[in-house]
Amino acid sequence: MKRIYGVRIAGAFMLIGISFLCFPFFGSAAEAPAVIKVGIVAPLSGPAAWAGVAIREGADLAAEEANNAGGIFLKDYNKKVKIEAIYGDSQSKPAIGVTVAEKLITKDQVHFLVGEAFHSSVTMAIMEMAPKYNIPFQSWMPVSNEISDKIKSNPKKYWNFWKGDFASDAYGKTIHDTYVYLEQKGFFKPKKKTIAFVIEETDFGRSNADVSFELMKKDGWQKVAYEVVPIGHNDFYPQLTKIRSLNPDVIVSCFTALNSGTAFIKQFRETGMTSSHMAIYYPLYPQLIQNAKEAADYLIWTPLLLNPSKIELQAKFQERFKKKYGKDINNQNGAGYDGMFGVITAFTDAGSIDPKRVVDSIAKTDYRAVLGRYKYNLDRHEIMDGIDYIPIPTAQIINGKNQIIWPPKMVFITAKS
The missing domain is CATH 3.40.50.2300 (Response regulator)
Structure with missing residues (x-):
């Protein structure tokens, strides 16, 4: 069943409610991960550090709200598990982005990798790692057509990579x-x-x-x-x-x-x-x-x-963001929040940390958040744009x-x- 998120309000998730749906059982509470780890590669130093920091602020707020609501219910383990964001600094450089992504996957053992959160050039380097590792990969703000062109040209190779923004x-x-x-x-x-x-x-x-x-x-x-x-x-x-x-x-x-x-x-x-x-x-x-x-x-x-003066969802987000950070929102704050909310939604709908089931949930994405409605063009693994989606x-x-x-x-x- 298709579900549009964003109109319900539940607990600490005051802007957008998460519905904790149940899916088939595959484990026990004893086997549940202590936390769901999300690795996020972003420019946290260098010329675009301002963007990476703003994305992190939005993502951290989304994770905090989900955790305050008890975490993500994983049906596989019949329990709620909290989410943890682990960041890696790309310094706006593709080679460094790949290095920190490798560290997040192999050392930190993240269940989901955001690579990259801001730069298209870094994303195109990191996406080549997706076939090697059996976890979901996603970019958040990059829009370059080259990313989705590569996916469309070889969908089997990039089955687990999803571009979380619209086309350039x-x-x-x-x-x-x-x-x-x-x-x-x-x-x-x-x-x-x-x-x-x-x-x-x-x-x-x-x-x-x-x-x-x-x-x-x-x-x-x-x-x-x-x-x-x-x-x-x-x-x-x-x-x-x-x-x-x-x-x-x-x-x-x-x-x-x-x-x-x-x-x-x-x-x-x-x-x-x-x-x-x-x-x-x-x-x-x-x-x-x-x-x-x-x-x-x-x-x-x-x-x-x-x-936010015209869009109620954004006004509510700004109110909560300002309460936490003491300042008004910018676009990167919204994108970071929406990106993390999408990750939370994918795990929630999957009811599992199984990569294939999480990727299947990403493919079925259809929710409304700060910047608009998120739904994928499945041929290109990228978010659709337009008045009915992201305007x-x-x-x-x-x-x-x-x-x-x-x-x-x-x-x-x-x-x-």
Whole structure:
């Protein structure tokens, strides 16, 4: 039976209730593990440490709430077992990510590996370990199409690897469809149909730029610049000076580091750019508007995944998160919470730590959490996107406030749980 989670409230799980379903028996209480160990590889130091730490905060909150409710009921052992998160620091480097993943599996003997929680490049290295080890593997925030392309090309090899986020082409489709909509409505009129990209040197940055341009090229657009910078880069004057001389109709920027986004927006304004500016990802940070101030006004960006003033589930999550950590939520907090909640749900539905049964539960995933509804495209082992799943809307910053401008169906929607 299909079940949608997220509308029930039970015990300490005040945002999203976990239903402890029973499945066939295979053991006894004496054989039950002391805890269910979940290994999580994330960037906890280096240029993306802020992301890894935020993911950890969300994941730890989900685990804490499950444990406060008594843990996960495993029918195989007829008892509840608590969950423990064990972290490994990838330092944003694929080789190091593989090393710490090996340690989590062989030394810590985790029952489930999240590899990786943030970077697509690290994920693509770790996923090659999945055929070697008979445990469930999952990534949380990586979106690169290359991950799911590999799974689709060899589903038997990657049967136990699941990509817990949507495809990178979702961002590309949003960029393309937003500008088509704005042009149709008369809000935007390109003079030459030219576009420039300034992106970070990651699979995330490149895949988003490449997908969006391929779609726009079909409508007659030309690419006039493709500038790539390291994660955390903050001097964009050379790139902007070059692009300003080309005067493209649209500039797309894509960074996962807040300091890069803040610097780019400020320098964009300082250099007198007049192109329409579409940003990917970094405006998710509430600090961007605080740091960039008026330079952020009129920025168009995607995806506005967090909107607690309009979405009741997110408002409840923010209240509980703030009680624990003393600060407002960001996107990584939500993704970490949702990711761990998905792991908890998989073990709960399996009623077991048996890898094949847990993987089968992952395949049947269908629950609603902080960022939306999670359900897998089974051919690609990746989460579906769209209004009915994880929405990828476009927003514009006006007077320091985010307003959804696309798709039209979401512009005036106030979602409730």
